[in-house]
Amino acid sequence: MTTFEQLGLSKKVLSAVERMGYKQPTPVQEKAIPLVLKGRDIIAAAQTGTGKTAAFSLPSMDKLGHAKGGSGPLMLVVTPTRELAQQIGEVASEIAVSTHHRIVTVVGGLSYKPQIDRLSRGCDILIATPGRLIDLMDQKAVRLADVQVLVLDEADRMLDMGFLPSVKKIVAATPKSRQTLLFSATIDKSIQDITGKMLRDPATVEIARKGDVAETVDHYVIRVPQSVKPALLKALLKEKGFFRVIVFARTRSRADSSCRRLRREGYKVAAIHSDRSQNQRKRALDQFANGELNIITATDVLARGIDVDEVDYVINYDVPEQPEDYIHRIGRTGRAGAKGLAITFVTPETEPQLRDIEKLIKKTIPEMELGSFDLAAAEAEAAANAINGQARRDPEVNKVKRELANRAQKAKQKSQETPAPRRRKKKGVANGTQKPSMGSGRKQKQNQKQRSAKQQAKGDFRPGRARRAEVQRSRNRRK
Ligand code: AMP
DSSP states (O other), rough: OOOOGGGTOEEEEHHHHHHHTOSSOHHHHHHHHHHHHHTTTTEEEEEEEESSSHHHHHHHHHHHOOOOOOOSHHHHEOOSHHHHHHHHHHHHHHHHHHOOOEEEOOOTTSSSHHHHHHTTTOEEEEEEHHHHHHHHHHTOOOOTTTTTTEEEETTTHHHHOOOOOHHHHHHSSSOOOEEEEEEEEEOOHEEEEEEETSSSSSSEESSSSSSSOOOTEEEEEOOOOOGGGGHHHHHHHHHHHOEEEEESSHHHHHHHHHHHHHHTTTOOEEETTTTTTTHHHHHHHHHHHSOOOOEEEEEEGTTSSSOOOTTTTEEEEESSSSSSHHHHHTTTTTTGGGOOEEEEOOOOGGHHHHHHHHHTTTSOOOOOOOOOHHHHHHHHHHHHHHHHHHHHHHHHHHHHHHHHHHHHHHHHHHHHOOOOOOOOOTOOOOOTBBOOGGGGGHHHHHHHHHHHHHHHHHHHOOOHHHHHHHHHHHHHHHH
C-alpha cells in the first residue's frame, strides 16, 4: 500500500494532506504526483471524482516558488466552468495554508473590478475560466510570461465547449519552458492530436479509459412515455428518498420547470444552469452540500467535476445527448469509494441515445421496476392534464373565456356606478342634507337630544327657544 510520504511530497505539503483528511493516495495521485514532482508534462485520463484536483495541486504547489511584488502568476489552472474553478480554488487554498501561496480565481459572471484589483497585487497561482482570462489578457490586466506550470483541466470539455481558440491563445501567452499538465475525464485521439503540440514528451497517466464508468455506481433505466416523467419522478423520490439527489434535464427550461414542479410538491429544491448567476449557483451548491436543499435540478453545466459529497443518487430526467455526458453525470454519485445510484428515464424517442451510451460503456444498462408506480394511472392523469392544457391553449376556448371575463368586468363596473336604490322621502327629511336612514319621528327626536347633549358637553349649547328669545332681545336693543 503506497503512502503519500512515499510519493516524495515535502513535510509542509504532507501536513496539508493530513489536514485535508486524505489517508492514502488515489490511483491517479499515486501515478501523477511523482511525475509532476520530476517536472514531467503529463496527459492524464482520469474520470471525475478520482482525486485529480489534488493530483496536480499537491506536487505543483510543493515545487512552486513565490512571485515577487505585483508579478505572477507562476502557476495557471484553466478549467471550463466557474464551479470547477471555485472548487480547485478551495483545494489550492487548503494546501496554501501550509505553502503560503497567494491564489486568485477569475471567472465569468462576476464583476471585473475586484478581479483586476487582485491581479494587480500579484499572485502565485491563478485559476481561471478561458473566456474571462482572455478578456483580462485583452485588457492587459494579467500577463502570463511568468507561468512555470500550466494545468489544462477538463481539456476535452473545454474543446467541446468551443474554447479551443481561447485555450490556444492562453497557451501561446505562456513561456515555452513551462511544465504542462493536461487532465481530462475522457481522452480520445482527437484530443491528443489537438493538445499534443502543447505538451513536451508527456507521460500518460491512464486511470479510466474512455467509456469507463465509476465502478461504485449502480445504474438503471426506466422506460416511460415523455408525458409521464413528472409522475415517475415524484414516485421515484417517494420510493428512493430525496436526500441529496441531482436531477439532470436536457435544457435550462426543463430544469426550471422540474424545479418548480418539485417545489410545489414541497421539496427543498433549486435549479442550476447557465442562466443562473454565479452567486445563485454557488449558493445553491452550498445549500445542497449543507443539507438546506435536498434536490438540485440541473443541465450538464453541473455534470462535470462538481464535488458534492455523498450525492445519494442521480436521476437522468432526460437522456444526455452526448454519450460522454452520461459518464460525467453518473460520476456525481458514488464518489471517493461511496456506493452510488443512477437512474435514467428513457422514452421511445431517446432509445437511440441510450444505445450510443451502452455502446460507449460496453454494457447494457439494466431496467428498474418501480413497485409503487402505477403507469396506467399516471398516463390517465397526464392525458387529463394535456386536455386541460390544450383547452387552455386553444384560441377559440380562450376567445370565449376572454369574452366572459369582459362581460363579468363590465357588469361589476356597472354595479359600482349605479347609485343605491332611492328610498321613499320622509316628511321633513331633505334629500341629500339629512341621512335618509333617520327612520321614525321618535328616532329623530332621540338623535336631536343626543346632538344637544354633545353640544352642551362642548359648551356651546343653545336650546332653540332660548336662543330665538335672545336674538329677539338683541334686535329690540338695536331698535
Ligand atoms: P476530484 O476528482 O479532484 O474532484 O476529487 C473528488 C473527491 O475526492 C474530493 O471530495 C476530494 O476531497 C476527494 N479526495 C481526493 N483525494 C483523496 C484521497 N487521497 N483520499 C480521500 N479522498 C480524496
